[in-house]
Amino acid sequence: MALLVAIPSLVLTDTSNDAAQMAALIAMVAAVVTFVEYFSEYPTFLEFRNAPPFNRLRFLALFFCVLFASLLMRSAGNPDDASLLKDLSFSAAAVLDIPFSPIRLVTIAFGDLSHLVDISTVARIASVLFAVTVIVLVLFWLHARFIFWPIRKKAFNFWINLPLFDPTSGRDVLFRLKRDAHVNLALGFLLPFLIPALLQWSLGAFDAALLAVPVVVIWILCAWAFLPLTLMMRGIALFRVAALVEEKRRRAYAQDDELQIA
Structure with missing residues (x-):
């Protein structure tokens, strides 16, 4: 986690001392929190x-997103830089940067900062990150569907793996699991479209020069x-847990029927 947070400061050559120190502090906090949690x-x-x-998988996705975004941002300042990742980013942008796509909405959100940020670089980075997620x-989904995750x-320990979910409160636990799964999947699908709109709406509340800093662009x-990846993975996971609960109930009911018949 510490390395993940520090990647932009390590890759980009024009990082200021204040930004590097802030990245180091956040990296230490992230490392301590992760260590204590696990x-x-x-x-x-x-x-x-x-x-x-x-x-x-979530960590690897975020790690590669930050790494690829940092490398592409650094190569944007060097037109002579030729790499496989840069070539793939052009190909991804050509395929994904189409009208009404999330990538096109991201470029529109950064349109007001075109004098500070290279919009083509933003489109290429967004396309690569979208492909990674x-x-x-x-x-x-394949692992959860065909490899019997998480059992x-x-x-599966419900308390350890879902510490914020109280199965004893509210309505039936199966109903709540499926409801939360639907909400997470819906939000995960909508966020790639909503975040650019929120970003463009909030541009007036921040200094445009601050939002154009390469490190800030990378993290945005x-x-x-x-965030959409996390929500959709959580939705898939909750659906899988709900299926386990439903199967366990079915077996318990079948066993009770056999005992009554006997």
Whole structure:
């Protein structure tokens, strides 16, 4: 986690001393929080802690998003820089940057900053990040659907993996799991379209020069790509947990019927 937070400061050559120090502080905080969460006996807020590869895939997705965005941002200042990632970014932008797509909306959101930010670079970075998140989402869906996640190796502990979800309060737990899954999937689908609109709406509240700083652009684009991925992965995971609960109830009811018949 510390390395992930520090990647933009390490890759970009024009990072100021203040930005580097702030990145180092945030990196240490992220490392400590992650260490305490995973080595504590009692869960706090991190979901699916003992249900790999949920958090591993999320970390890898964010890691590659930050790394690729940083490398592409650095190469944008060097026209002579030729790399496979840069070529792939042009190809991804050619395919994904179409009317009404999330990538096109991102470029429109940064349109007012065209004198400070290279819009073509933003489109290429957004296209690569979108492709990364789609790949990770498909991998997790395949794992959850066909490899018996999260009970392939051990039983699923509801309290440790969903510490913020109280199964004893409110309506039936199965109804609440499916409801939350639908809400997460819907928000995950809508956020790539909503975040650019919110960004453009809030441009007047911030200094445009601040939003045009390369590190800030990187983190805005990574948040635009990663937040929908997290919500959709959580929705898929909750649907899978709901299916496990439903199957366990079905078996319990079948066993009770057999006992009554006997």
